[in-house]
Amino acid sequence: MVFSVFVLLALALTGRLFVLQVQQHADLSQKAEAAHLWTEPIPATRGAIxxxxxxxxxxxxxADDLYVDMSKLGNVSERRRLADLLAPPLNANPDDLYVSLSKEMTGTLRLKGNLSDAQSARMRELAKGWPLELxxxxxxxxxxxxxxxxxxxYATLENVGAYGIEGxxxxxxxxxPGSSTAEHDALGNTIPLxxxxxxxxxxxxxxxxxxxxxxxxxxxxxxDDGMKSTGSSAGQVLIMDPHSGAIIAMASRPTFDPNTYYDQPDVAAFINPVVNTVYEPGSTFKTLxxxxxLNxxxxxxxTTISEPHCIIKYGYTICNTSSAxxxxxxxxxxxVSDNIMAMDIAERLGKDDFYKYLQNFGIGQLTNIDLPGEGQGLVSYPTDAGWGPLDLDTNAFGQGISxxxxxLLIAVTAVANGGHLMQPYVVQRISDKQGKVVSETQPKVVRDVLSSTTTSQMRELMVGVVEHGTGVLAKTKGYRIAAKTGTAQIPHPGGGYxxxxxIGSVVGxxxxxxARFVMMVKLxxxxxxxxxxxxxVPIFANIARELFVYYKVQPTDYNP
Incomplete structure (x- = not known):
């Protein structure tokens, strides 16, 4: 009986050894290898801009991040002393540091990230006598x-792009990223061979x-100067090449420093209002x-039109800012930026052609610029519920449309360049680390909107705005500047205005x-x-005059 049991055990053991050595050999070998092979990532170098x-x-x-080994900190007085030592170079409150150093934990605690060079140097000195690590x-x-x-x-602390070009x-x-896999011994040391x-x-x-x-x-x-002198709460400037669609400058206020983005309490500060935020344009829209x-x-x-100071349309009184x-x-x-003439032109066009032209100008559509979160705009069409004939009239002077x-500047660009709606872009080219060009952006005409005859006529009308109209503060001796001003009411979230x-603005x-450049200023x-x-307009004029010098645009014989 005993012998039989022994034989059975031997057979079972032999079978188990067979499974381990033969049937599961490959699997166990892989597990044993994996236990000794450690893989670590190799970060890629982020491309420059x-x-x-x-x-x-x-x-x-x-940059250095500062850590403290909490398991090696001493008693309360020692932690207090360390907090007092760290506070001045870290520009921190010693009481706040003491609270952090008093936490009940045994691992490492991150005290501060992205130290300055001076802070890192001081921390290395302190690390000689304290359980600090950089x-x-x-x-x-x-x-x-x-x-x-x-x-x-900006790029986050993890070096991942967020917002703007980085995102x-x-x-x-x-x-x-790459990777490095190496064999280690039981103590975690790399095995050289x-x-x-x-x-x-x-x-x-x-x-x-x-x-x-x-x-x-x-x-x-x-x-900045213009916002200070006018007391504006926010502002934007956009400058573009009318012939290529290339964005030359794009500025917004308030702003932030991408080096210290983490100090910005409101993430709304990262949104680019030039691209992401819609507004009612007011009289700048009359350009379209x-x-x-005309087109x-x-x-x-x-064409001549006689207009009263005010007119009643569908039960609403609409007035010009000036007399009849x-x-x-x-x-x-x-x-003179006549609202009632704008309404008259819209009614002559009729609702179908009016909104067809807006679509051709790209109003209510994405421009597909290479920046994130672009706003589409808001347009109500005659086929939409809630649209009424009054919308046609108010849209004509830039109200009730966003x-x-x-x-808007892309649309006005078609007036400047002979009628072409251009594709805007910010990235001119992409190159690899060896300098080889991977891709190059070429100018792209989205569609033709206006005839050359119309754009020639509109240029003269917009020059007239500067010469003897609402844009007179942009008048510059020796240069013909085309522009259209705008003053728009701000919609109230609860309805009305x-x-x-x-919002004060100008496009031109x-x-x-x-045209060497097209520009918008909005306050x-x-x-x-x-x-x-x-x-x-004064901001527009100041920028334009500096650009004439920068681009070496020679004055003409024209004398205003």
Whole structure:
């Protein structure tokens, strides 16, 4: 009996050994190998960002994070003393540090990230007598600080792009991490002659933007000065090449510093209002209405209209800011920004053609610029529920319809360049780390909107706005500037419009006969004056005059 049991046990053991040595050999070998093979990631180097002239806008550096080994800290008095030592170089409150150092934990505690060079040096000195440790990591660096912040966005502490170019082009900039696999002994030491496999990382590509930082600086400085003098709560400047669609400058206020984005308490500060935020444009929109009327042949330069100061439409009273006008032409109507003439032109077009032209101009549609979160705008069409004939009239002078600043400037660009709606872009080219061009952005005409005859006529009308109309503060000796001003009411969330709050703006281009740039200036809630002609136009003029010098645009013999 005993012998039989012994035989059975032996057979069972033999069977188990057979399973382990033969049937499960490969599986167990893989598990044993995996237990000794450790894989660590190799981060890719993030691609750099440059302006059109090669100036560095976003690069890479390193920074230290400060940790403390809580298991090696002593009693209460010792923790208090460490807090007092750390507070001055870290610019921290010693009481706050003491609270952190008093936590009941045995691991390591992160006290502060992204130390300055001076802070790191001081912490290394303190680490000689205290259980402190510095861990170095890659960090994104923006040498121009807050300049161009909304366009660039930022890279997080994990070096991942967020907002702006950093977020939109994350795949191109971020690259692909590699890995290093090595065999370790039971104590965790690398075995020199053991198995080793290295998959090198693929570094991110570099981006060259269409932005010219010289122009960007001019725009941001003028915007800051203008906001200060007008008491505006926010503002934007957008400058574009009318012939290519390249964005030359894009500025927004308030702004932030991408180097210290984590200090910004409100994430709304990262949203780019030029691209993401819609507003009612007011009278700048008349540029499109006059263009549509001329292009469709519903008005000519000789058309005359006699308009009262106010008119009642569908039970609502709509007025001009000035007195009644008699035998008014499109030229004088645009110069004085006549609301009632705008309504007349819209009605001559009719609802079908009016909204067809808006669609052709790209109103209510994405421009597909290479920036994240673009706003589409808000347009009610005759087929939409709630649309009424009054909408046609109010839309004609830019009320009850919403656009982004980018959307409106793209539409006005068609007047400047002969009738072509251009595809806007910010990234001019993408290159690999060896300098090889991966892709280059070429100008793209989305569609033709206006005839060359219409655009020639509109240029003259918009020059008239500057010469003897609401844009007279942009008048510059020796240069023909085309522009249209706007003053828009601000919709109230509960319906209707805010009391006296306005948005002052201007769109235009120069030189009028061969535009080197198109530009928009927009100010939110200016306090010095509610009118765009008094608030936004001086900023426009200051920038334009500097650009004439920068681009070496020679004055003509024209004498205003």
């Amino acid at each position: 440059y302006d059109i002239n090669g100036a560095l806008l976003a690069g890479n550096t390193t 861990l170095t990591h890659a960090k994104r660096a923006y040498p121009n600080g807050a300049l161009l912040a909304h366009v660039l966005g 939109y082009y994350e795949k191109q900039l971020g690259g692909t 053991g198995q080793q496999r290295v998959t090198p990382p693929v570094d991110g590509n570099d981006l060259t933007l269409s932005i010219d930082m010289n122009v960007q600086y001019i725009a941001e400085r003028a915007l 209405v006059w263009s549509a009327g 469709a042949g519903r008005i000519t330069l000789d 006008h008699y035998n008014e032409t499109p030229a004088t109507g645009l110069a 656009v982004t600043p980018l959307q 805010e009391g006296s709050a306005t 281009f120069a030189p009028a006969d061969d 939110d809630r200016p306090q010095s004056s509610q009118w765009g002609e008094n608030t936004a």
